[in-house]
Amino acid sequence: MEVYAVVLAGGKSRRFGQQPKALAILGGVSLIEHVINRLVPQVAALAISVETRNPLFNTFEAEQIEDPEPGGQGPLHALLGALRWLNAQNGPEWLQLAPCDTPFIPKDLVGRLGMHTGARGASACIPRFRGELHPACGLWKRDLLETVEAAIDEGIRGFKEFLEHHPQAILDWPEPHAGSSDPFFNVNTPAHLKAAERML
Secondary structure (H helix, E strand, O other): OOEEEEOOOOOHHHHHHHOOOOHHHHOOEEHHHHHHHHHHHHHOOOOEEEEEOOHHHHHHHOOEEOOOOOOOOHHHHHHHHHHHHHHHHHOOOEEEEOOOOOOOOOOHHHHHHHHHHHHHOOEEEEEEEEEEHHHHEEEEEEHHHHHHHHHHHHOOOHHHHHHOOOEEEEEOOOOOOOOOOOOOOOOOOOHHHHHHHOOO
């Protein structure tokens, strides 16, 4: 299964202070670099979802996808922009999302989600870890584009509400091996960054 990936980096990072969260340093490498480095071996192409183009991201040599409606409209708008980008590339049917603040994202995420989705014939597969869904780390099919557009037109902004109306396949992610980090750990605050440093 060929897959393209989009790293979500368009959030406001209000809890993180003035510095763009994606560029915060963890173990000598920015958070977004950790995510990119883990995703690149799993996918055929990668882009970065942003609210508006950011020259600080140019160093990653990845296309920047602007939100369809700038202004922090929510994660579903980012998915919409990513699906439109995928469609414009005339690329594969599948899109892997990943937040810029998940530095321990699994190195086999795409393969596991792809196998689970294929077995169930779903249009998306969402990992669930310790009972919590992680749609921003989900695998989404291009044919959901019109469904996502319609949901936004109806006023739906978040993944949770979208999935309530449009259920998809769920993959319960196994517990990490002893000594391994939470694979879906989010760095949302400076305190979380310090915790990630200990986990690293």
